[in-house]
Amino acid sequence: MDQxxxxxxxxxxxxxxxxxxxxxxxxxxxxxxxFLPEVPADIVDxxxxxxxxxxxxxxxxHNVLAVEPVDEFRLAGKSIHAVSGIEWMKDYLPAxxxxxxxxxVFDFVLIASVWQHIKDDDRKIALGNLRTIVKRKGxxxxxxxxxxxxxxxxxxPVEVGGMIGLAQKxxxxxxxxxxxxxxxxxxxxxxxxxxxxxxxxx
Numbered sequence: 001m002d003q004x005x006x007x008x009x010x011x012x013x014x015x016x017x018x019x020x021x022x023x024x025x026x027x028x029x030x031x032x033x034x035f036l037p038e039v040p041a042d043i044v045d046x047x048x049x050x051x052x053x054x055x056x057x058x059x060x061x062h063n064v065l066a067v068e069p070v071d072e073f074r075l076a077g078k079s080i081h082a083v084s085g086i087e088w089m090k091d092y093l094p095a096x097x098x099x100x101x102x103x104x105v106f107d108f109v110l111i112a113s114v115w116q117h118i119k120d121d122d123r124k125i126a127l128g129n130l131r132t133i134v135k136r137k138g139x140x141x142x143x144x145x146x147x148x149x150x151x152x153x154x155x156x157p158v159e160v161g162g163m164i165g166l167a168q169k170x171x172x173x174x175x176x177x178x179x180x181x182x183x184x185x186x187x188x189x190x191x192x193x194x195x196x197x198x199x200x201x202x
Contacts, residue, residue, distance in 0.1 A: 001092045005117045006069050008152035013072035020049045020073075021080065023183055025056035028112070031178045031196045032141040036060070041107035044133065046093060047114035051077030051086060057110070058085030065106075067091045067099060093118055094126035099133060106133055109140040116145040116155040123163075127170040131201060140172065140199040143180075147192035160195050172199035 009016065026033075037043075039061035045054045048066035050073050058064045063085055068074045069092035078088060091098040093114065109130060118126055130140055144163060149155030164174045176198035182188050 001069065001094070001114075001117050002119075002154065005153050006092070008150065008154075009070045010072055011152060012150070013070065013076075017050055017073065017076050019184065020052055023052065025053045028183055029053060029056070029110075029141075031180050032110075032176075032198060035139055035141065035176060035198045037062075037107040037139070042104070043108045043110065044099070044106045045110045045112075046091075046096075047111060048077065048088075049073050049113075051081040051088075053110060053112060054086050055081040055083055058083055061085075062108075065089060065099075067096075094122040094129060096126075096129045096133070100129060104133070105135045105138070107135055107138050109134060109138070111140065111142045113143055113145070115142050115158060116149060117153065119156055123166065124170075127167060127172070131170050131172065134201045136201055138201045139175075140201075142197050142199065144195040144197065145192060146195060147187070148190055158195075160197075163197065167197070167199050171202040173202060174198070175200045 041062050043057050043062045044065045046067045048054050048068045051066045054064045054066040065087050067089045069090055074088055089098055144158045167174055174197055178196045180194045180196060182192045
């Protein structure tokens, strides 16, 4: 992810923290909840924002690592979601340098509202690194943005068929493909929708 994208989130952080926290994780993740592992599992939320979804996952009984590069989001999350079951790390796709150095593998990876910020060539690096941190038969849930993004946070188009083919090259099977309306009113007004993919590591 380019530093310019992170800077864009920093500049809008006051508004975005409120916007993130206004979303109900149970509603947002309803398209993927059936694919969550049995409790307790090790889950990493990459691009965790304020930790809203991380807390929801922890409330189900999972152990969650919230990975977030924006300091403002991470600090807010530690305050708003100061609950057991969540650890925090500053890192980001595609490199995931700190996460890879830990050497841990996970049962489930959540990547919500992040993939559109990763350049096409960098998506190959990202998928390779994701396969490294996922257990065999572990799953990755990725949301793909369909529609425009904020001008100060560059978005790159994603073609669903191409994404499925690319995931298969990195030893993932796509076990679910679903469409979802945006839960944010500003996105709804802009015509933004989302495609959720569930990848399972071979």
